[in-house]
Amino acid sequence: MFDSLSDKLGSVLDGLRRRGALKESDVDQAMRDVRLALLEADVALPVVRDFIAQVKERAVGQEVLKSVTPGQMVVKIVHDGLVEMLGGAAPSEDGTPPAPEGLNLLGEPPVAFLMVGLQGSGKTTSTAKIARRLQQRDKKKVLMASLDVYRPAAQEQLKILGEQAEVSTLPIVAGQQPVDIAKRAMQAGRFGGYDVVMLDTAGRLHVDEGLMAEVAAVKTATNPSEVMLVADAMTGQDAVNVADSFNKRVGLTGIMLTRVDGDARGGAALSMRAVTQCPIKLLGVGEKLDELEEFHADRIAGRILGMGDVVSLVEKARETIQEEDAERLAKKIQKGEFDLNDLADQLKQMRKMGGLQGLMGMLPGIGKMKDQMKNANLDEGLLKRQEAIISSMTAKERRNPKVIHASRKQRIANGSGTSVQEVNKLLKQHQTMAKMMKKMGKLGQKGLMRSMGG
Numbered sequence: 001m002f003d004s005l006s007d008k009l010g011s012v013l014d015g016l017r018r019r020g021a022l023k024e025s026d027v028d029q030a031m032r033d034v035r036l037a038l039l040e041a042d043v044a045l046p047v048v049r050d051f052i053a054q055v056k057e058r059a060v061g062q063e064v065l066k067s068v069t070p071g072q073m074v075v076k077i078v079h080d081g082l083v084e085m086l087g088g089a090a091p092s093e094d095g096t097p098p099a100p101e102g103l104n105l106l107g108e109p110p111v112a113f114l115m116v117g118l119q120g121s122g123k124t125t126s127t128a129k130i131a132r133r134l135q136q137r138d139k140k141k142v143l144m145a146s147l148d149v150y151r152p153a154a155q156e157q158l159k160i161l162g163e164q165a166e167v168s169t170l171p172i173v174a175g176q177q178p179v180d181i182a183k184r185a186m187q188a189g190r191f192g193g194y195d196v197v198m199l200d201t202a203g204r205l206h207v208d209e210g211l212m213a214e215v216a217a218v219k220t221a222t223n224p225s226e227v228m229l230v231a232d233a234m235t236g237q238d239a240v241n242v243a244d245s246f247n248k249r250v251g252l253t254g255i256m257l258t259r260v261d262g263d264a265r266g267g268a269a270l271s272m273r274a275v276t277q278c279p280i281k282l283l284g285v286g287e288k289l290d291e292l293e294e295f296h297a298d299r300i301a302g303r304i305l306g307m308g309d310v311v312s313l314v315e316k317a318r319e320t321i322q323e324e325d326a327e328r329l330a331k332k333i334q335k336g337e338f339d340l341n342d343l344a345d346q347l348k349q350m351r352k353m354g355g356l357q358g359l360m361g362m363l364p365g366i367g368k369m370k371d372q373m374k375n376a377n378l379d380e381g382l383l384k385r386q387e388a389i390i391s392s393m394t395a396k397e398r399r400n401p402k403v404i405h406a407s408r409k410q411r412i413a414n415g416s417g418t419s420v421q422e423v424n425k426l427l428k429q430h431q432t433m434a435k436m437m438k439k440m441g442k443l444g445q446k447g448l449m450r451s452m453g454g
């Protein structure tokens with residue numbers, strides 16, 4: 001789907017990549033080209049505007065990491081911007097990718113999934129694809145029901161797909177109305193011990209208030225955990241408008257984009273999240289029932305840019321910088337210097353460097369003490385509170401914790417939203433660590449000298 005967009009962005013950024021030093025005018029030129037490429041890919045204009053402004057803001061004045069070129073840095077910024085635009089959370093500073101958004105199965109079983117969308121978008125096929133996966137991969141017991149009483153063969157179509165997918169379908173009762181079918185399906189789901197009941201609503205040719213009201217009524221009757229819009233990627237901006245209307249009228253929890261295997265220009269995928277704030281959860285990549293993919297913003301962004309190598313290069317460079325920070329700290333420790341600033345740095349690093357042990361591993365001659373430190377693994381909430389305590393201190397207090405007396409402790413506790421006990425605990429912890437590290441530092445130096453034959 002993204003081929004031509006990918007080619008265009010590729011050549012734009014290629015030009016940029018070859019430059020040693022990046023000037024602001026280069027960023028401007030590159031952003032003009034990126035803007036055109038996105039518009040040509042049928043991304044909605046306001047979305048493009050926001051995107052360019054954001055990327056520009058980040059690119060200009062961005063510190064270029066050692067060992068990558070400014071051009072490579074811009075590629076990474078454009079990539080991260082795309083990931084965000086596609087609905088992935090921005091990767092955190094240390095580069096850990098955010099968790100993919102799955103389907104919501106929470107609630108008293110059976111949970112209802114409501115499938116909505118225009119006629120021909122691939123809604124019925126997608127219903128069967130999801131049901132099949134939930135049953136085969138996730139070991140859920142799934143029941144499907146078609147609420148389409150308008151198109152003569154619709155209920156029959158779902159039944160046939162159910163047989164192919166080996167998923168049960170609700171027996172067809174001629175003449176029953178959609179809300180009643182939905183209620184019957186939920187009841188059958190309860191009695192039959194099903195985990196999920198998938199309701200395939202009637203398709204429509206265009207957004208139509210009568211049918212919207214019907215979907216809203218079914219929603220009220222079944223309280224679904226997912227209201228999934230099925231949208232055809234090939235229809236570009238139309239799909240975005242449809243998503244917007246459905247979202248405003250009935251409220252969506254997710255989008256499944258179909259025909260991603262076709263030669264759609266990709267703009268729909270890129271604008272949908274931005275316009276609806278609703279996550280794209282799944283992709284349909286063919287007619288067959290197993291042609292279903294989970295949506296991963298970072299993978300799609302990678303496909304659009306086609307520059308995975310540059311992106312991972314920059315991520316590597318970022319990791320190296322963190323390692324250098326850790327080494328610098330390790331050197332200070334060896335000299336017996338370890339103040340609260342270092343502790344704050346270290347608390348931050350802990351989450352990134354595999355805990356205290358990772359840091360200790362950089363000090364020579366420490367094996368035994370490392371084991372003792374294993375117990376010092378702290379949970380993230382606590383680390384964050386401790387960081388808050390330290391940032392509520394003055395520079396002087398951080399350098400020399402001895403000056404922190406009772407009234408100062410109270411002020412620090414107030415400032416950080418913690419208690420004096422917690423402040424005391426942190427100070428004590430720092431003391432213990434500083435002592436321990438001094439010891440280790442000496443040990444380490446000896447160990448080092450020994451290993452150098454000194």
Ligand code: GDP
Nearest residue numbers: 119120121122123124125258259284285286287
């Ligand atoms: P509905 O009217 O929305 O229920 O649409 P259908 O499920 O009947 O699908 C319409 C057509 O689109 C069928 O021929 C499907 O096989 C086809 N289709 C559905 N999803 C995909 C997809 O992801 N890729 C491709 N290439 N075709 C699809």
